[in-house]
Amino acid sequence: xxxxxxxxxxxxxxxxxxxxxxxxxxxxxxxxxxxxxxxxxxxxxxxxxxxxxxxxxxxxxxxxxxxxxxxxxxxxxxxxxxxxxxxxxxxxxxxxxxxxxxxxxxxxxxxxxxxxxxxxxxxxxxxxxxxxxxxxxxxxxxxxxxxxxxxxxxxxxxxxxxxxxxxxxxxxxxxxxxxxxxxxxxxxxxxxxxxxxxxxxxxxxxxxxxxxxxxxxxxxxxxxxxxxxxxxxxxxxxxxxxxxxxxxxxxxxxxxxxxxxxxxxxxxxxxxxxxxxxxxxxxxxxxxxxxxxxxxxxxxxxxxxxxxxxxxxxxxxxxxxxxxxxxxx
Numbered sequence: 001x002x003x004x005x006x007x008x009x010x011x012x013x014x015x016x017x018x019x020x021x022x023x024x025x026x027x028x029x030x031x032x033x034x035x036x037x038x039x040x041x042x043x044x045x046x047x048x049x050x051x052x053x054x055x056x057x058x059x060x061x062x063x064x065x066x067x068x069x070x071x072x073x074x075x076x077x078x079x080x081x082x083x084x085x086x087x088x089x090x091x092x093x094x095x096x097x098x099x100x101x102x103x104x105x106x107x108x109x110x111x112x113x114x115x116x117x118x119x120x121x122x123x124x125x126x127x128x129x130x131x132x133x134x135x136x137x138x139x140x141x142x143x144x145x146x147x148x149x150x151x152x153x154x155x156x157x158x159x160x161x162x163x164x165x166x167x168x169x170x171x172x173x174x175x176x177x178x179x180x181x182x183x184x185x186x187x188x189x190x191x192x193x194x195x196x197x198x199x200x201x202x203x204x205x206x207x208x209x210x211x212x213x214x215x216x217x218x219x220x221x222x223x224x225x226x227x228x229x230x231x232x233x234x235x236x237x238x239x240x241x242x243x244x245x246x247x248x249x250x251x252x253x254x255x256x257x258x259x260x261x262x263x264x265x266x267x268x269x270x271x272x273x274x275x276x277x278x279x280x281x282x283x284x285x286x287x288x289x290x291x292x293x294x295x296x297x298x299x300x301x302x303x304x305x306x307x308x309x310x311x312x313x314x315x316x317x318x319x320x321x322x323x324x325x326x327x328x329x
Contacts, residue, residue, distance in 0.1 A: 002069035004056050004102065005076030006049075007031035009180045010116065010214055012041040014075065017218040019045045030054050030065055031076065034090075035319075040312060041179045056098035059105070066105035071112045073221065074102055077152075079118070080183055081143045082268060082329065088144035095148035096155070103159040106167075113167040114225055115156045119210075119235065120146035121171060124272035127208060132278040133171075135233045142270045153233075160231050168228045170221060173237035173277050176298070177214035178305040182313050183320045185244065186299070189251050189262075190306045191313055197321075199252070200329065203267030205245030208274040212238040213292035223286040237277030238290045247299075254300050265329045 001018070005011040006029030018025055028050045031037045042049060054061040056076045066072060076098060078084065078091040099115070106113045122133045123140030139154075141147040159165040180187045189199040220236045228234060242250075249259045282288045292298040306313060 001025045001027050002030060002065050002072045003027060004030050004072065004074045005037070007033060007037040007039050007041055007051075008075060009036070009184075010175055010217060011075035012179050013177060013214040014073065014218045014221065015042060015049060016045055017215060018222070019048050022222060028052060028065065028069065030056065030061070032056070034078075035316075036079070036181050036183075038179075038312070057093060057101055059101050062101050063105045063108070066102065066111055067109045069111055071114070071225065072102060072106055073114045073116070073225070074099065075116045077116075077149065079145060081120075081145050082183075084143050084145035084148070085269060088148075091144050091148040095145075096151045099152040099155050103155060103165060107159060107163050107165055111166070112225075113156070113165055114221065115153065115167060115169045116221070117149050117153050117169060117171045118146065119171050119173050119237070119275050119277050120272065121150040121153060122275075125274040125276055127206060127273050132276045133235060134278040135235055135281055142272050166230050168224050168230060169233040170224055171233065171235050171277070172217050172220075173210035173212045173275060175212055175214045175217050177302055178309070179312070180214075181320075182316050183323075186247065186251070186302065187306060187313065188320070189248055190255070190303055191317055193251070193255050193257065194306060194310070195317065199248055199262040200265045200324075201244060201248055201262050202265060202271060202329070204264075205248065206243055206273075207271055208241050208243050208276075209247075210237045210239065210241045210276050211247070211295055212236060212290065213298045216290040216292050219291070220282060220286075220288045223282070223288050227286050229285075234282040234286070235277040235279050236282060236288075237279050238292070238295070239279070240293075240295045241274070241276055242295070250296065250299060251303065254296075254303055268329070
């Protein structure tokens with residue numbers, strides 16, 4: 001198994017999950033170690049994995065690795081909306097050119113390919129509705145990030161149809177859990193409190209997200225690898241929807257702070273209102289069920305992880321906050 005982006009948040013947790021639960025796989029990780037990739041995340045499984053420092057846009061590196069793999073699980077992506085608004089170019093390069101490079105290698109060597117994507121490709125839903133995204137929802141991306149992921153999804157589908165690449169896709173709701181970069185919403189608020197800073201909330205915080213534990217996401221990916229139908233797309237999500245304000249207030253409660261101990265900052269441009277996934281397909285076809293049904297318990301465990309692993313996130317923190325200060329957020 002070749003895991004691209006395996007030193008990033010979801011990819012690294014996927015590697016850990018695979019080593020724990022699927023010892024039949026020999027795992028090789030390809031990661032460019034940009035700011036969001038951290039090889040120390042793989043330290044606990046370093047003796048059971050092989051790490052290659054390289055870029056998914058480098059065709060020579062990719063071709064050799066794909067030729068030696070039976071299966072490619074493609075997590076590698078630039079994935080932060082704020083960063084894409086500030087500088088879209090890395091998102092176009094990594095998410096579109098990188099995915100194309102991988103698909104061409106898989107086409108040459110006839111491997112199995114699974115593409116990890118996001119529900120942000122569908123745009124957003126009204127706050128006051130009960131609508132959900134499903135596998136047939138038209139794409140309507142709002143940011144350079146989601147547009148680049150939508151493009152990569154389309155490439156995978158085209159290569160599957162035109163060239164017979166044995167591919168599957170999944171679009172997941174927001175993830176949370178251990179080893180998530182401190183630029184992301186939940187770890188940013190947790191680590192702000194841990195270093196004595198006030199958390200930050202975009203606008204009024206009314207935007208709603210569906211939160212899925214990273215281990216549940218990765219269990220779903222393994223089900224798709226073993227039982228999913230080639231050419232199909234599967235949506236992944238816990239069904240637990242909460243506003244950003246509710247999330248922040250729960251973090252404050254769990255960390256013993258007053259519910260109003262945070263600052264409002266300017267909302268991001270084009271901020272999507274609500275995401276929600278209809279996961280009937282993966283639940284009925286493949287039998288997937290999230291194990292972390294209690295979000296409060298999962299969030300408490302995540303807070304404990306950040307408390308206990310300052311060595312991992314502290315080196316990222318100041319540079320991340322300096323970037324946010326430049327953006328006024």
